[in-house]
Amino acid sequence: MKPIDMAKEGAEVSEETEHMIEKNGGKEPESVMPGGDAKEMRAVVLTGFGGLNKLRVTKKAMPEPQEGEVKIRVKACGLNFLDLMVRQGNIDNPPKTPLIPGFECSGIVEAMGGNTKGFEIGDRVMAFVNYNAWAEVVCTPLEFVYKIPDEMTFPEAAAFPMNFVAAYMMLFEVANLHEGMSVLVHSAGGGVGQAVAQLCSTIPNVTVFGTASPFKHEAIKDSVTHLFDRNADYVQEVKKISPDGVDIVLDCLCGENTGKGLGLLKPLGTYILYGSSNMVTGETKSFFSFAKSWWQVEKVNPIKLYEENKVIAGFSLLNLLFKQGRSGLVKTVVQKLFSLYEQKKVKPVVDSLWAVEEVKEAMQRIHDRGNIGKLILDVEKSPIPLMANDSTETSEAGEEEEEHEGDNDNKERMPFIQ
C-alpha cells in the first residue's frame, strides 16, 4: 500500500497526546489546544506504530474548514483492514505519528469553508478523508464528500466508500466485468469481499469463487457461487469446477497467491493486486512476512504474460484519490453505486457497531478474522462496560500497556446485518 499524506488538522495535539509524544521521541506539538468544550472533540489517536496499546481516545483541537473544505459532524466511521496495517506501520512510507487514523466516515454537514457550492448545513453525507476520520468532527475537501440517499443509514454510509468504490472500480473500470464471466475473490466474507459478491450479482450469469474462513460460509453462501475454506488448495478446487480457470482474480493476499492467481487466469483474464492482508501475522509488524511477500511478487515474468495473453494490474483507491487526482472519476462511480443502492441491488453488510472507546476490541475482531462484512465505529454509541481484566481497555491516563502478541481470543458480538 502506498504512502498517504496526513491532513493538517490531525497534527494538532492535546495535552495527553503531547505527554506521550515526549515519551515517544520528544517531537514538538504543532499547536496548543485552546480550552473550552466547543474547541475540543473526541478522537482516536495512534501515538506510534505497533500494537493495540498505541491507540488512545483523547481530546483534540476542533478542526475548522479551510477554503474548499466541508466540516462534518461525524456519526459513523468505517474500520478497514488497512487501518490495522497502518497501526502496525505495515505500509510503504508510513506518515508520522501521532495521527488520527481512518479514511472514511458519514455524518452531517456542520459548516463549510469558501467555495463549497453544492453543500448546505444539515446535508447527510459520506466522505473519504486522508487520515483523521476517527473523530467527532472531520474537515475534508468537498471533492471527497458525497450527499447520501435519504434511505441510507449512517452506518451503511460509513461502510460504503472504501469497500464499494474499490470493488466497483476493480470489476468494471479495470477488469471490464461482463455477462458470463467468472471472478475469484479472497476474504469473500469481508468488507470488500461482500461488496464484490453483490456487484457481481448485478451482472447476469457471473460465477463467483470465494475463499473465506469456514465459520463464515453459512452466512455468505447465498452471495458466493463456490466457497472454499481459506486453507484449502483453492487452485485445485477452482480447476475441478472450471478447468479453464477464471476471468478475473482479485487478490488481497500478495505473495505466493500472485503466482497462483496468474496461473488460474483464462486467456485475456485479468489479475488485480489490491492488498496485502497476509503481511499481518502477529499484533505488530512482521518484517519476515513483508520481505517474503515482496520477494515472491517480484518473480512475475512479463514475457510469460505476453505469451499467455494475461493482464496483471494493481489498484489503490486511496492513491487514486489523494495522490493521483482522480476524484472526478470516483464521484461518477459513487453516483452509479448510489443508483444501485436505490434500486436495492447493493446494500453494505455491517458486521458490528462499536463505540469509539471500543476501537481496540473492534480492531482485534478484524485481526482475529471474526468479521462478516464491515466494522463500524459509531460515534454516538456508549461503550459496553468492559471486564476489569480486559486487556483492550482504553487507557485514560496514557500509561503504557503490555503488548499481547498472538492474543487472539475473539470476543463474541452479535453481527449487525441490516
Ligand SMILES: NC(=O)c1ccc[n+]([C@@H]2O[C@H](COP(=O)([O-])OP(=O)(O)OC[C@H]3O[C@@H](n4cnc5c(N)ncnc54)[C@H](OP(=O)(O)O)[C@@H]3O)[C@@H](O)[C@H]2O)c1
Ligand atoms: N486497494 C484498495 O483500494 C483497497 C481498498 C479497500 C480494501 N483493500 C484491501 O482489501 C482487503 C480487504 O479489506 P477489508 O477492509 O474489506 O477487510 P476484510 O476483508 O473485512 O478483512 C478481514 C478479513 O480478511 C481476511 N484475512 C486475510 N488475511 C488475514 C490476516 N493476515 N489477518 C487477519 N485477517 C485476514 C479474514 O477473512 P478470512 O479469514 O475469511 O479469509 C478477515 O476476516 C485488505 O487487504 C485491504 O487492504 C484495498
